[in-house]
Amino acid sequence: MVNQLNCLKAGGLVLGIIGTVVAMINVFWAIAVYEEIPIVNDNFILGALLGNAPDHIIRLFYVTVSIFDMVAAALLIAGILMKKKYFLLPWIISSMVEIIITSIELSTHLIPAIVLVAIFGGIIYIWYSIVTLYKQMKAEEEANTGVQMAYVDETPSQLPPYSVLTIDK
Numbered sequence: 001m002v003n004q005l006n007c008l009k010a011g012g013l014v015l016g017i018i019g020t021v022v023a024m025i026n027v028f029w030a031i032a033v034y035e036e037i038p039i040v041n042d043n044f045i046l047g048a049l050l051g052n053a054p055d056h057i058i059r060l061f062y063v064t065v066s067i068f069d070m071v072a073a074a075l076l077i078a079g080i081l082m083k084k085k086y087f088l089l090p091w092i093i094s095s096m097v098e099i100i101i102t103s104i105e106l107s108t109h110l111i112p113a114i115v116l117v118a119i120f121g122g123i124i125y126i127w128y129s130i131v132t133l134y135k136q137m138k139a140e141e142e143a144n145t146g147v148q149m150a151y152v153d154e155t156p157s158q159l160p161p162y163s164v165l166t167i168d169k
């Protein structure tokens with residue numbers, strides 16, 4: 001169990017680092033290098049969302065999404081290093097949204113089914129690994145805090161007798 005948790009943490013750190021770097025490259029591309037390319041027209045969802053929007057709106061959209069991805073990836077790294085399970089949630093949620101959008105996009109193209117299944121199998125496995133890491137960090141936190149999750153109905157007659165309470169320093 002410990003080795004699996006360490007592997008999930010290492011994988012999460014790698015994903016966080018890659019996500020942060022890719023998001024920084026996307027921000028740089030959207031601000032400095034962006035040229036008018038038919039990405040909005042070729043993209044089914046972006047075409048419906050941004051359609052005939054001016055270039056500065058499209059750039060703003062890409063910068064906003066990239067910054068959100070960068071923050072989610074940075075929170076993934078911070079959550080793993082600081083053992084804060086809730087820091088993993090933005091990455092989990094944004095990744096699931098990206099999986100859904102990508103599946104809609106790829107379904108409109110003629111990609112062979114085997115390649116499509118392999119791509120989504122890998123993406124969903126990575127997402128599931130981070131969800132598993134979140135659950136294990138939650139279980140580890142509950143074990144370390146000593147919070148009893150089940151309610152036990154104890155009457156005074158069931159409690160062990162205590163005669164003297166001593167406190168050792």
